[in-house]
Amino acid sequence: MNMQFFRSEEALSEWLGSQDATRGAVLSLSTLWDLSQRWYHNRLSLDYYGRTLEQVQQIFKEIKLTSSFWTM
Amino acid sequence: MNGDKVWEIRTFIYQHFAETTCPPHVDEVASRFSLSHDEAVSAYRELHQRHALYLKPNTHEILMANPFSGVPTPFQVHANDRTYFANCAWDALGIPAALHTDAEIEAACAQNGELIRLRVSNRKVQGSEVLVHFLVPFRDWYNDLTYT
Numbered sequence: 707m708n709m710q711f712f713r714s715e716e717a718l719s720e721w722l723g724s725q726d727a728t729r730g731a732v733l734s735l736s737t738l739w740d741l742s743q744r745w746y747h748n749r750l751s752l753d754y755y756g757r758t759l760e761q762v763q764q765i766f767k768e769i770k771l772t773s774s775f776w777t778m
Numbered sequence: 779m780n781g782d783k784v785w786e787i788r789t790f791i792y793q794h795f796a797e798t799t800c801p802p803h804v805d806e807v808a809s810r811f812s813l814s815h816d817e818a819v820s821a822y823r824e825l826h827q828r829h830a831l832y833l834k835p836n837t838h839e840i841l842m843a844n845p846f847s848g849v850p851t852p853f854q855v856h857a858n859d860r861t862y863f864a865n866c867a868w869d870a871l872g873i874p875a876a877l878h879t880d881a882e883i884e885a886a887c888a889q890n891g892e893l894i895r896l897r898v899s900n901r902k903v904q905g906s907e908v909l910v911h912f913l914v915p916f917r918d919w920y921n922d923l924t925y926t
Contacts, residue, residue, distance in 0.1 A: 708913035709866035710888035717889035718911055724889075730913040735896070738910045739903040742871040746845055749876045750796060752789045756830060766916075775915045 731775045740769045779813075779821060787811060787821045788830050791843055796877060799862045801840035801848045829920060845872030857881035867910045874898040 708730075712718040722729055733741070744765045748754045757765075759778060766776040787807055794802040802810075808818035819838045826833045831843040840848045842865050847853075853864035855873040857880065864870040867885065874881035883896040888911075896905035 708911075709868045710911050710913075711867045711870075711885050711894050712889060712909045712911055713887040713892055713894065714907060715909065717887055718909060721889040721911075727913060730911060730915065733910045733912065735903055735905050735908050735910065738868060739871050739875075739898070742845075742868060742875040743901075745868075746872040746876040747878070749845070749872075750789070750792045752786065754789075755785060756828065762916075775912070778917045 784821050784824050788825050795843055795846040799860050804838045845869035845876055852886055854884045855881050
């Protein structure tokens with residue numbers, strides 16, 4: 707469960723230090739909401755059959771998540 | 779069992795989460811779809827294999843059907859007069875996105891436990907100065923989804 711909320715950059719830095727972890731990707735709340743709507747809007751539909759890798763990459767691209775963190 | 783039936787079961791599971799906040803027991807699925815217990819278990823395992831939901835290890839109990847969690851978590855989503863549990867920060871916003879509804883979200887700062895309250899209203903999210911950190915890169919998400 708390592709997709710987490712942080713109150714500030716300082717709190718995130720402290721947490722990374724305490725976990726001896728490397729910084730991953732930081733999203734604003736508005737970007738996460740944008741991602742959530744694109745990712746989950748049809749999850750309850752009978753027409754949802756999962757996604758191809760290409761479809762996933764297209765969603766990331768649409769909200770400008772294009773660094774190597776978001777690619778295979 | 780054909781693929782269409784398995785996918786109908788997936789949708790039933792999601793609708794059950796939406797209506798009750800909990801996953802259905804495998805025997806409820808068996809009854810709903812006129813299946814034997816073993817056939818319903820087989821459908822659950824196939825959906826797990828397809829990453830459509832995630833079972834608790836060595837069981838046929840649903841741990842996650844993203845964005846819903848089958849067990850209590852620190853990510854609470856109040857919507858439609860119910861309280862749902864999400865799997866992570868992303869899924870906390872994923873629940874109102876999936877339900878197409880307003881929501882109040884209660885979670886905590888991962889560093890200091892400080893309460894974080896967010897509101898989704900009229901398809902917009904409100905929250906002050908909150909950051910979201912993804913530790914695991916996309917290429918590794920499905921190696922260990924609970925850790926991710």
